[in-house]
Every structure is written in C-alpha cells, then in structure tokens.
Amino acid sequence: MPPAKTDQLDLWAESGLDGDDQVMVDFLLPTGIYIQMEVPRESTIQHIKLLLWKEAQTYPLFSLLGEMEGHMFECVNQAAVHEELEDETRRLCDVRPFLPVLKLITRNCGRAERILDSKIGVLIGKGLHELDALQDQQVKDFRSKMKRISEEKMQRMQLMSWGEWLRSCYSTQLETESVENLIDKHEGVIKITMHYDQSQVCSVILYIRDCLLANESPHLTLVHCDVVKAIFEKEICTIGSVLARKASNPPLPLPPKKRTPTVRTLSVFPALQLIKGALSFVPLAVRAGLFHGTELLCKTAVSSESSSRSEHVWNKTLEFDIAVCDLPRMARLCFAIYAVMDKVKKQRSTKNTHLNKYQTIPWVNTMVFDYRGQLKTGDIILHCWSSFPDELEEMLNPIGTIQTNPYTENATELHISFPEYSTQPVVFPAFDKGRGGKKFYIELKEIMERDPLSQLCENEKDLIWTLRYDCRENFPQSLPKLLLSVKWSKHEDMAQLQALLQIWPKLSPRDALELLDFNYPDQYVREFAVNCLRDMSDDELLQYLLQLVQVLRYEPYYDCALSRFLLERAQSSRKIGHFLFWHLRSEMYMPAVSVHFALILEAYCRGCIPHIEVLKKQVEALSKLKAVNELIKLGTIKTKTKQAHLKEAMMTCLRQTGFIETLSNLHSPLNPNILLAGVHVERCKYMDSKMKPLWIVYHNKLLGGDTVGIIFKNGDDLRQDMLTLQIFRVDGSAMEGNLFTQFVVSSADTIANIQKTSSNMAAAAAFNKDALLNWLKDKNSGDALDKAIEEFTLSCAGYCVATYVLGIGDRHSDNIMVRSTGQLFHIDFGHILGNFKSKFGIKRERVPFILTHDFIHVIQQGKTGNTEKFGNFRQYCEEAYLILRKNGNLFITLFALMLTAGLPELTSVKDIQYLKDSLALGKTDEEALKQFRQKFDEALRESWTTKVNWMAHIVAHPS
Template identity: 95%
Template structure:
C-alpha cells in the first residue's frame, strides 16, 4: 500500500506524470527485456503500445513476443492494486499509475469480456477481480444470476423497433404517443423534427448517440435545426432489466431441537486492540443478543470472564431461551466484547488506565440463517468493528451492518461455533395458515383506543397492552386502518412461529398501500422478507419522477438488507435499467459511498449488475468519472499551492486556467452529461469565467457553455473535502415540501438547486443563475462593513435596480412567496448557521437558502452562548420588501405573508409521518447530525405532532412572533459575519 502520509499528487508529480508533455516510463516485457523510453503523457494506451512495439524491434527476443494485439499493459494504480489496462482508449494521464512503470502481459481469451470487465471496474471504483477473489458463494450466485438476466434482456432489446426501444428506456423524457413521429429511421438516417419540445429532442439526440441499435453508422439529420450534425459510431445496445424469478427453497423438516444455535466463543485477539489503553490482563467478556430488527427476542447471553496476556478463551456455550422452530428468518446475532468495568476501576487506583466502554467496545453482527435460508453451522471468524454508537441498550448494535470488517489486520477477531443440529442442512420453514375473519367481540372503547393508537406518529412507542390490542384486532386494522400496517408489525410476537405464519398469510390479503405509506415498511424495524416484498410491490406504482424523489432513501435502505439478492435490489435494478435518468442517479448514489467498507461489496455488486444491463451508459458515466477526477486534480493543485508555497491568488488562478486549457483537460471536460442533471450536455468549459472560491476547501467554480440551451452558460461548483450528503438530504426534503405545497395549490417559489455527492467528501452543486447573497447586496450598498447589515433599504433598492415597472411588483410577489416558504421550511427542519452569506436572492425576486451543514436544531454557539436565537430568519429588511417599502402597508404582511406561512405549515403537518419516515431511513447513512432517533425528535416537536391543528397553529404563531421580536439579534450576527468576512 502507498505510505499513508504521502500525498498521491506529490508522488504523481515526482514521477514526472504531471509536468512536461513527455514522461519517462519503464516498460517490462514478458521476454525479460527492460526498456525505458519517453512517451507523450496525453497519448492513449493504444498509441503507447504502438510506440513500444516499434522500439522493441531493436531489442533481442522480439520475435518471441508474437502479435501486438495479443498483449496488454498492467500497472499498479493509485490504490496500490494491480490494474490491467484492457481499455486502450484511455490516456496515460488519466490512468495515473502509482509509479511510471508499465508491464506488458499476454492477453487471455475472451478479450471483449475482459474489456467490458475492465471498463466496469474502472467505472465503479472497484476492480471486478476483487469480487472474483471473494470466497463468498452468495457473491458468486448473485453475479451469475444478474449476468444471465442482463444477457436475456439484451437479446430482447435487439429485436425491438426504435419506437419500442425509446418508449421502454426514456419514458420520462418523451411523450409516448409522439415517439414514433419524433424519430424516422430510414436508410441509415435518423430524422428528428424540432417542432417538438426542444429539451425533449435534445435528450433524444444525446441518448441515441450513446445507445445506437443499428448495425451500420447512421447519420443524424435535424429538420429545421442546425445545432447538432454528427455521425455516430456503431454500438450495440444492451439495456438490461432485472426481472428476477423468485427462488424456491423447499423446506426440510426441522429437527426436534428446542433451542437456538448455541454459540461457543473460542478466542478473541489481540487484547491490546480490544480496549484502547488497557493492559493485556484486563478481564474481558462477550455479550450476545438475538434480535429481529431492534426487538430483542430473548434475554441476552454473557460469557465468563477471561484474563490473558495473549488470547482470550471462553469455555462456555451461550444459550438463548427460544425454540429453533420459533426463530424468525431474519434473526441476527449481535456480539460485543467489553471490559469488566468494576474490576477495571479497582485497577485504576494503582494503574494509570483510562477506559471508555462505549468508544472502545468491538462489536460485530451475523445472521442466524444464510442467504439460502439455511441455518448456519460450524466455525466462523468474525472481524469486529471498533466505532460504537452511544446510548445503545445491552451494549449491542443490532442496527449495525452484518458485514464483517474487511480491514482484518487491525480488527479484533471473534471466533464462534454453531453446533450441528442434524445430518441434513436445516432450512427455514414457512408454515402457511388459512386466514379467516376471527369472531372477536369489539366494544366501543376498544375501537376508540385503536383509532387513537393508529393516528400516532411513527416515533410513538407502543406499550405491551396496546400491542396486544392491535394484534387482537388485526382484521379490524386491515379493514379500517390499512396504512397502520407498521404498527401491526411492531405488535407481532416474532419469537412465536404461529404468529409469524398468521402475519405472512394476512399479508396476502392486506390492501395495497400508497407508495408514500409503504416507505415506512423498509425501515430497519421491519426486516421480515415478506413484509419488505410487500412494501416493494407497493412501490411499483411509483412513477419515475416519484421514484427519483425517494431514491436517496431507497439506496440507504439497502444497508438494512442482509442478503444481496432481495426484492429491493431487484426493483431498483429493474427501474434503473428501464429509465436512463433513474439509472444515472442510482449509479451516483451507490458510487459516492463505495469508499465505505460496510457497503462497498454490496454496492459494487449492484453497480456491476446495472452496468452489464446498460452497457451503452458505461461510456457516458465513464466520461463523468474522468471529468471529476480532473477537477479533483485541479482542486488539489490549488490547495497545494495555497498551503505549501503560499502562492499569490492571481498566480494560482492563472495556473488553474493553464491547467484547464491543456488538451487532456479540454477533451475530458467537454461534451459530457452533467452529473447533476443528465438531460443537460456540458459542451465546453468557459475557462476565462472559471475561478476557485476563497474558502477552506477551495471549491472550484466551473462555467460551461451549453449550446443546446440557446447558448446559455451553466455553472457548477466542485467541492473536494466537504461531505455534501447532508446538503443533498436537506435539498431533497425542500423539493418534497415544494411538491406537497403545489399539490395543495400553493406555489411558494422554492429553489431546490441541484446537489450531488460523488465520492468521499466530494461532490457537485448547481450554481443558481442571476443570484447574489444578502451579504454582497448589503455590502455594495454601504461604505462601512459594520453598517451594511442595518441598511434596510439595500435589498429593496437592489430589486428595483434589477426590475422596473410591473416587473418590480412581480419580483416583490416572488420574494414574498419564497420568503414564506423558506421561513416555514427552515423552522420545521431546524436549519442553523443562517448568516447573510447563506441566504441568496435572484434578480427575479426569489429568496432561497444555501449551505445546510446544521439541521434538526443543531444551532451554532460560541463560548457556550447560542448565536442563533430565532426559530427562523425574518428580518425587518425582508418585511420592508414584502410591504413594498411602505411602512404603513401592514395588510400585505399581516394578511398575505403570515397567511402563506400558516397555510404552508399546516400542509407540512399533514405529511409529518412522511418526513419522519424519510429521516428515519437515513439513520445509518453516517450523517453527522442524524445518528439516532433522538435527532428526529426535533421534527416531531417542530411539526407539533400529537397536537390538534389549533394547538399546533398557536405554537407556530408564537414562534412567528418570536422571530419578529428577536430579529435584531440576527442583524447583530450578520454584522459580525460581514466584519469577519469583508471580501
């Protein structure tokens, strides 16, 4: 592995690959010959191989090499992994080997397959040889199944007509009835008529270019339009779809054993890495719990204590008080290794030992049944995780991953053994029962109690009596409260096989839920496979646009799936391979978290399956990945110049522009689909207008030409070093709020700009055109920075400069509506750090907020004093604009603006359960301010869930008055911010 403290760019620069046009490369030939020669750093691998071949003719043993096509290069990449450069269209500067050494190796058979595997590996950020090397039958079975499905779909796609193909792949971009008229394929010429919507036609042009089905190279002719005229290359479309057949596993008779698999813990080592700072002889113990979701199925088991200087051994069988036949299919065993704290405390008096039981407990989870439904047996080695969430009961982490830690060298090993129960494999057996309506006497009090329980929010806890009532009246729930299925599931006794069978049969006749209600069933609390299949079946009613709205959560929910081949994985692949736009965002949501060890294998498998089913999309996505790599190199170059050489800003900007003008950068950064919106083609970089921003991580401000949109430019901010996932979540919720308001005929002019995490603390943000920050607007209106924040006329005067006549009235109306929307949204979501550089206004009047690093009431403080004292931002200069600069115009503010706010708040309240569900589904994403259910409690309080509309409205009005009364504190904070950031 490369040295941890060595900057990879430094290594690259020292190797000469980031400097001159020529670079010295060492070539190792299979004949044992070593050749050193200069090659152009911008050359493709294919051209470099040709140069090497000409040079090798002058060396001995050349005749033993054979044909040039029978060889390819291999290098050690930046991750210190051997990479075969099968895709020879890549340039050397894009490959960026760890050292300038290329080894020539002989190709094996199946070159086309190897090229595809190489492209997929580079694209997803994990070589497929790493998946090949995994000794995991589940991985092999999943890959084999997905490959077969993709090949079958490819054969079907090749038989489709153009109209059928477009209708199946791009239904979100095209009106179904206009597809056949839009495209006329005749004698190798594709004609596209421009009297249809321009954005639709542009989308079709771009997609056809990447996904041609023809066997010849057709010409593209645009009638009434000379924007694009291009000859397309021959390429076979292999858009696949995952329509997996449900595997049948005939149940075998269960053995007469009456206990769970007893777990015998054999050894744990090394001791010094179990508890940081602990001595090797500190007594250690193992705690184990059997869970279904977050429900503990029976009493936890604890091993005996062990003190050792090397290995810890517990000679004890851990038994659980539950019958084998009562084990749920998704039962999981959770382990934690901990120090016996009372004995450690005694040692503290004589030893300087500092222990923290929560921060240092190694933990690990494993399923009781494997992916085939077979009860696990034999010895298993589990590599533990060290990071441990706070405030978990029983010191166990059931919500944590069931994957073991891949970093085995530094991980604590836990050896466990499942006993043999039978000479034959024991499989999970589903006992189906006939469902009939039970005759249960229901009195009025029971009905009222049931109704009250069903109307509670998802965070409300159920007591045992309430669970018993729900289960008793489960048929009434089905008839009268079908959306209450989550509460019924929480009432099931998952440790009783009879109850599980009753539920599984009941699911067969349960009414279909709306997709929004079904989302809650994908939470970790509902791990049963039949429940999750029911939920996914409900999601099939989603349109593509609706699916995109919730795709962020659906990807995170994959973390809860213990097995790779599940209903949710198949559903996402099926929809992604049927819609290029869904596939685009599924790709980036998965790839952006490939660096996380707990999900890297699972996400890599889904990415590989998607790529094999959408081969034409590979080149489109590959260009985006390469472009982001180039932008990252520019960003790190600027950081390097700022930190190490203290280069002046003007010189750094010039260096940035010089870099962007290089041939390799121009080719890579031009003519690519925007990762933020795949319907937009980024034609070329407008280098003169590009810059880097003067903040800690030096984000790049990149301006693109966009010929397909009438010559308009497109701005994109590239960030490297900031985690954008919390911003992405907040903007998604803002987009949902905007949708809910519009469904209720209330348009509050929200600006949910694009934001996309693309990797480890990196991503893109859309630049909103014709907009400026409140801080800049105030500073340009005043000669003194300290006085700028108190100039209430600055904002109104700025809008007057941008708009005249009737346009000004329209701009003020836009400002009023958008200000109301963001006041309510920022209050409900608890968005903090609202200084004047985080609020912007468009020239058309729309106000909008940016930068959501603090949410759910995590307001900033300094020296223990809360800096933000208002529930939301509503300053007097905002009110001045709303009142059109007329102090006496209180009617518009009181009757219109305040009414907008109250109406918007009540609409969000009606959908409070949906917001709670969406945040709950993100709990394991690792967002800094969303780590436990307690964080979501803020939403319950801000939306006043559990109260009547009258009570909630009274609470909101109090917050509204508080925002007005304390707005002077906001102005003081803004003044301090402007003084601290004058430029």
C-alpha cells in the same frame, strides 16, 4: 497509497504547469527485455503500445512476442494493486500508475469480456477481480444471477425495433407518440427531420450512441438538422463497439427444506483469538443479544471473564431463551467484547456513565440464517468494528451492519461456533397460513393515528394484534404499528402475519416507505413494501431514491426485493439508472457497503452496456475536477500561493488538451438531460471557503448560447444537504401556492453582498434596512416590482416555516440569496435539527427562524404602516405550517430511513424528535398554531440578534 509529496508532484504535473508533455516509462516485456522510452502523457494506451511495438523491433527476441493484439499492459495503480489495462482508449494521464512502469502481458481468451470487466471495474471504483477473489458463495450466486438476467435483457433489447428501444430507454424524456417522427433509419442512414427542444436532442444523441455501441461494426451515415450539428460529429466519432456475451453458470440450487426442531434452544460458542490494543491485557467478556429489528427477542447472554495476553477462550456456550423453531427469518446475533474495568485499575469517571465501567468495545453482528434461509452451523470468524455508537442499550448495536470489518489486519477477531441441530440442513419453513379472531374497539383509531415515533405499550400491542383484521379493514395504512405488535419470538404469530400480508390492501408508495425502516426486517414485509413501491412513477421514485439507496444498508442479503426493484427500474429508465449509479458510486469508499453497492453497480452496467461510455466520461470529468481542486488546496495550504496566481494556474490546467477533451460534450452528472458543450475557462473560478469549491461555467449550444454553472465541491459529505433539499421539494409539491423557489443561482446574489454594496462600512451593512428593497427596485420597475415583492413574500414565508420545522442553523447573510425576480432561497445546510452554531459555549442563533426587519420592509413595500401586506405574509406562514403538519409522518419516515447513513447530525431517533416537536405532532391544529404563533412573535422580537450575527459575519468575511 503514495506519499503526500508524490501526490503533490503528480498534481502539478497533471495541471501541465511543469511544461513537460513527455514522461519516461519503463516497459517490461514477457521476453525478459526491458525498454525505457519517453511517451506523451496525453497518449492513449493503444498509441503507447504502438510506439513500444515499433521500438521493440530493434531489440532481441522480438519475433517471440507474436501478434501485438495478443498483448496488453498491466500496471500498479494508485490503490497499490495490479490493474490490467484492457480498455486501451484510456490515456496514460488518466490511468496514472503508481510508478511509471508498464508490464506487457499476454492476453487470455475472452478479450471482449475482459474489456467489459475492465471498464466496469474502472467505472464503479472497484476492480471486478476484487469481487472474484471474495470467498463468499452469496456474492458468487448474486453475480451469477444478475449476470444472467442482464444478458437476457441485452439480448431482448437487440431484438427491439428502433421505436421500442427509444421508448424503453427514454420514456420519461420523450413523448411516446412522437417516437416514430424523431428518427428515420433506412439503408444505414439515420436521419433527423425536425428541430427539438434540449431534452429531445439529448435523448436522440444518447439513443444513436446506444445503437452504434450495440453493433459490432457500425457503418452508419448521419444526416442531421442544424441544432445538433456540432454535437453529433463529436459524439459519433468516439463511439466504439461492444460484443455480446454468453450467460454464465446458473446459481447453485437451494438445499432441501426441512422443518426446524421444536425443542432445541439457540446456542453459540464464542472464542476470541486476536486482541488489539489495551484489551490484550485486561479481563474480557462477551455479551450477545438476539434481535429482530431493534426488538430484543430474549434476555441477552453474557460469557464468563477471561484473562490472557494472546487468546481468550471462554469455554462456555451462550444459551438464548428461545426455541429454534420460534426464530424469525431475519433474526440477527449482535456481539460486544468488553473489558470489565472494576477488575483492573480504577478509571477516572467519564461523561458517559453507561460506558464508564468498560473500555473500548469492539462489536460485530451476524445473521442467524444465511441468504438461502438455512440456519448457520459450524465455525465462523467475525472481524469486529471498533467505532461504537453512543447511548446503545446492553452495549449492543443491532442497527449496525452485518458485514464484518474488511480491514482484517487491525480488527479484533471473534471466533464463534454454531452447533449442529440436525443431520440435514435446517431451513426456515415456507409460508404457512393462519388466521386470528375479529373484534372492534374504538380505542384502536386513536392508536393508529399516532405518529411513527410514538411508543406502544404492551396492552396497546395486544389490542392491535387481537384486532388485526379490523386494522386491515379500517386502517390498512397502520400496518407498521401492527408489525410492532407481533411477537416475533412465536412462530404461530409469524405464520398468521404471513397469511395476513397476502390479503392486506396495497399501501400508497409514501406509506409503504416506512416499512423499509430497520424496525421491519421481516422478508415478507419488505417484499410487500417493495411491491407497493412499484406503483411509483419515475419522478416519484427519483424523489425518494436517496432513502431507497440508504436502506439497502438494512438488507442483510445482497439478493433482496429492494435490490432487484432498483435494478429493474434503473434498467428500464436511463434517468433513474443515472441517479442510481451516482448514489451508489459516491459511497463506494465506505467498507460496510462497498461490496453490496459494487454488486448492484456491476449488475446495472451489464444490463445497460451502452450507458457505460456516458458514465465513464462523467467519472473521468469528475476526476479531472478533483485534480484541479486538490491543486488549489495544495497551493493555498502548503505553498501559500497568491490567489491571482492560483486562479491563473487553474485556468492553465483547464486549457490542457486532456482536460478540454474530458470536460467537453459531457452529460451533466446533476442532470443527464443537459449536455455541457465546453468549459468557458475565463469565467471559471474557485471560492474562498474551506474546501475551495470550483465554480465551473459551461457553454451550452442547445440552450441558444446560454451558459450553465456547476459548483464542484470535493471533500464534504453533501447527503445532509441533499436530504434538506429533498424535504424542500416535498414541501413545495404539498403546497398549492408553491412557496418554494427552484434552487437556482442565475441572476441571484447573497443578502451579504447586497448589503455590502449599499454601505461604505462593513460593520454598518447589516443594519441598512433599505438595501434589499433598493436592490429589487434597481432590478424591477412598475408592475414587475410589485410581482417581485409578491414572489419575495411567498418564498420568504415558505423558507421561514421550513427552516423552523427542520431546525436549520448557520443562517448568516451569505447563506440566504435573492433572485432579481424577488425569489428568496437558502443554501448550505450543514446544520439541521436544531444543531445551531455556538461560540465559547454561547449559542449565536437565538431565533427559531430568520425574519429580519429588512425582510419585513420589503414585504410591506417600504411602507411602515402597511399592516395588510404583513398580515398576508403571516397568514401565508400559518397556512404553510398546517400543510407541513399533514406531511409530518412522511418527513419523520424520510429522516428515519437515513439513520445509518452516517450523517453527523442524524444518528439516533432522538435527533428526529426535533421534527415531532417543531410540527407539534400529537396536538390539534389549534394547539399547533398557538405554538407556531409564539415562535413567529419570538423571531420578530429577537430579529436584532440576527442582525448582530450578520454584522459579525460580514466583518469576518469582508471580501
């Protein structure tokens, strides 16, 4: 990466504040000629090549270059790797090479293919040459298979009629029966004859763009209606063409299936050949465990100790007490390398007594069977991870990734060797039928109704397994508990389970989500779960897409049922494809998932080529906004620039030609149905918080002149906020009274601002109980005020209950907002599951949820004795709480599926226990209501502490 100083200079140049629109570039020609010349920063690569070609005519050996189209530029990019600039529509300021040096090279054959590869690489944030370079047969097979499927899909789409294409891409955005009325194509003319709402217009724009992109030489004339006039002209003139490609070689065939041996036990020979840090000088040992999900299949194996300053070879085979024939398909070997500290100088005691005896524990996991179901044999090198989660039994990390550390230079290498069990490959056997007995016990019902966090004892597991056919008949949704009762170290049980899955009733999609948890790694189980998810509507799938992307981390193989399902649905719905792209793209920086996510992104792009240009513009726009944000951060941290000067610098930056073009006529990454026409620069600003988020205001002609506001925040992981907002949406859909407002910021203000504007002193603002009611009175009158107070009462009840159940902290007056229509809503969910903020070791938030006297003052319409209104509010809260309890298992599942996402406050099952306790799962409704009423009274009684905290916050943040 370039040094910080270079970044700073480049950012100021990017902003246009240096006043120089030209940049000096060194050009290296294949003839050995070197040319230095100034070129416009805003020019496209194609235009720069034209300028160079004209200049090169005056230099020797020009005739040897041949045709200009036979060449392209190559540079060293910001990641310090070579990048071929196949996509010549990009501008130099967007390419931003590491150094101002461009090398002219000769194109190879297959130019259209190379252009497409280049675009996909830039779009997904990982060059496809990096995937090409991976010496991994699984990667090659997956890419080959997905490429063939994607190209077949594109070929089918080219044969579709206009109406069929429109239905295929935009079925969720347009009514299918009105498709034929939207567009009339005759003799090369596209004609729109009606006025449509925003969603329809956006869909038509995207559709016509796709049609043009699908033609090699489009010659289409457009006759449009007034509502889309300005938009079409911009959209159509920038559209290029994409050539079709041929399918690549088919994937390699699987080896012949062989039965596994029935007597040999699993063994592995470890050797450590590269030690980093303090581990190089102390006695080391290896611990290995065989897991199915989180279940330990047999006793862990431990090597002898080895002391060496360079290599550690234990010369001992680690034996596992399980026959090879009893290995489950998804068994994984987990290793940990540790130093036994009682062999060296005694260390000081630490808080974590479990790790006190050891030092720095590198860990790594690998599957026992490869992606083809073949038992691994021979030598394997595993590069370990150094970050070690707390509170793991046996020092092993079965829930961790099975990918090895890609940063090999600084990683500890563990060399292991699997023995040869047969002269032929050993392959996991195909599905084998089996069937058990049938009995009935009343105790089964009680077990099956427990929440997902409840542990099963061995007797209960035996009972469930014995009555597995009764479970199928009477408790089909109890499949997860049955799976936890299977003895995965016995192939007879596995075979019977596979047979049972063939006749198991289909689960609802919500119930099937739990089967994608890490505890259920079996291939057949996960395929069953995905098959149940196929009944999801597009809207329901979007609601749970966050979890479905995260559980891809649990998939040990790239080609799995979940990957194929997500690709199929994304390629059949542009809206799902949009959000799947951004969920995956946002985590490409994480080494444990970057290859898997890159493969899915590549497959999606190849199957939806027309969508590439739309997404590419969004990626470029976010890159521009990131540059603006970093400019402001550098100005505030290093140069101490005054706020007014920084805001002017921000506006100057946004007015640059390159920024205007990139940020205009953009489909919103937050909602692809919204077309952002152009930036309203004068109304843009940045917020004075740590990450300096940008407030970008857009014109939107499709909304009759209304503006659209977007907050851009760079540097924070917002997945925890996304999870919280997702739960709010699930809560809202479960409540008939719709107690939750939509998350909007128009015509809204924070409680802090409302209080400050009504008081002359910041310290007294938080204690002005009339401020909020008077604000609503100013915004509403007559019947509108009564309606606003009712809206406030309902939404306040919803958020009181939700913030209590989810344990949302940091609830100060700048994190609670109210709309002029009375709707109250919370923002900023950086602290959840009871992780309340503290100062000097003292918890500042002592109440289970926010219920201040000024809130009650509004609910009671300003009348102290209005007990009826307050009674209704309390009743709303209790009804909402009981409704949430009915969805308790779903909430636990949604949080459990996020365990490996790396969220700071959701790292173990113990964190999810907070949900179980707050919802009082396992108790009757009467018992749960009694608990909630106690919390309600506590919140009311201790509301004065909230006001003190709010006062401190207002004093600390007066502006």
